[in-house]
Amino acid sequence: MNEKGILLESGTNELEFVEFLVGSNKFGINVMKVKEIIQPLPVTSVPHVHPYVEGIIELRGEVLPVVNVPKAIGDPNCEPSEKDKLIVTEFNQQKVVFRVHQVTQIHRVSWSQIEKPSEMYQGLETQITGVVKMGDEMILMLDFEKIVVEINPESGIQQEKAKKLEKRDRSDKKIVVAEDSPLLRRLLNDTLTEAGFQQIEFFENGKDALDYLENIVNEGEPVKERVDLVITDIEMPQLDGLHLTKRIKENPELDHIPVVIFSSLITNDLKHKGQQVGANAQISKPEVHHLIEQIDELLFKNEEDDELKDEAE
Numbered sequence: 001m002n003e004k005g006i007l008l009e010s011g012t013n014e015l016e017f018v019e020f021l022v023g024s025n026k027f028g029i030n031v032m033k034v035k036e037i038i039q040p041l042p043v044t045s046v047p048h049v050h051p052y053v054e055g056i057i058e059l060r061g062e063v064l065p066v067v068n069v070p071k072a073i074g075d076p077n078c079e080p081s082e083k084d085k086l087i088v089t090e091f092n093q094q095k096v097v098f099r100v101h102q103v104t105q106i107h108r109v110s111w112s113q114i115e116k117p118s119e120m121y122q123g124l125e126t127q128i129t130g131v132v133k134m135g136d137e138m139i140l141m142l143d144f145e146k147i148v149v150e151i152n153p154e155s156g157i158q159q160e161k162a163k164k165l166e167k168r169d170r171s172d173k174k175i176v177v178a179e180d181s182p183l184l185r186r187l188l189n190d191t192l193t194e195a196g197f198q199q200i201e202f203f204e205n206g207k208d209a210l211d212y213l214e215n216i217v218n219e220g221e222p223v224k225e226r227v228d229l230v231i232t233d234i235e236m237p238q239l240d241g242l243h244l245t246k247r248i249k250e251n252p253e254l255d256h257i258p259v260v261i262f263s264s265l266i267t268n269d270l271k272h273k274g275q276q277v278g279a280n281a282q283i284s285k286p287e288v289h290h291l292i293e294q295i296d297e298l299l300f301k302n303e304e305d306d307e308l309k310d311e312a313e
Contacts, residue, residue, distance in 0.1 A: 010276040011246035013111050021102040023075045026139045032265050035088040037103050050151040066097045072147050091264040093284050114237040130237045145264050170196035173299055177202045178209035178232040195292050206239035217253040234263040242277050249278035258298040262291055
């Protein structure tokens with residue numbers, strides 16, 4: 001399964017996801033997050049852990065936490081069973097095992113088929129990142145990052161580290177951010193503002209960000225006066241960050257704009273995907289201090305290069 005996901009061509013705006021069941025509800029998880037799916041193993045309980053955490057297992061020499069997904073989403077049938085499956089994942093630079101009731105199949109769809117969740121999913125809407133309509137059925141894309149952050153807040157955006165960065169004037173830099181999570185948009189806004197950035201445009205998916213950039217071109221405005229850099233997540237409804245990056249780099253009016261992918265999917269196995277579409281940098285989502293350092297390197301290095309070029313001319 002991991003090989004199948006890695007072989008998926010980068011920047012096609014397609015998603016492969018594993019469908020699984022919790023009770024009667026159908027959910028999905030991006031194949032890029034999945035290392036393997038295994039039968040239940042003996043779980044060693046650990047005292048004083050979060051209620052969602054059953055304990056730990058040993059898998060090929062690694063000790064990994066096991067999260068009970070039914071309990072995390074409030075399903076009454078949350079007691080472990082031999083019929084369950086364990087989904088071994090890697091994202092946000094950590095490995096976590098998730099227990100679910102059943103794993104059914106793999107689907108391949110376009111991100112344009114994935115809709116933003118609405119309030120109709122009472123009690124679940126805050127844990128859902130998107131909804132996939134497949135015939136008469138709907139599959140809910142579960143927000144695994146949110147579950148992990150609930151268990152371990154330290155695994156989330158590390159704002160304190162960002163506050164310790166070098167102070168410099170960033171107020172004239174114009175940043176475009178594509179991020180579908182309202183929580184992360186707010187955290188990024190707070191962190192970037194704290195770092196001194198004052199001109200930030202936020203979009204909740206790659207399509208809206210791309211429309212914004214292409215409209216600048218169509219209006220005949222100098223792009224350099226409106227956008228200095230783009231930050232994008234990968235997993236977003238309508239148009240994902242890899243395809244957004246590819247479209248920017250293929251457009252001669254936009255290809256000079258540095259693009260930084262800021263995603264939970266930045267791992268050694270998956271970095272080649274961002275490289276294939278021309279990303280200037282890739283930062284794993286918790287490390288927002290590295291994000292700001294990378295922005296500085298790209299923007300201020302470009303300034304220095306432009307000055308040297310002007311002097312040479």
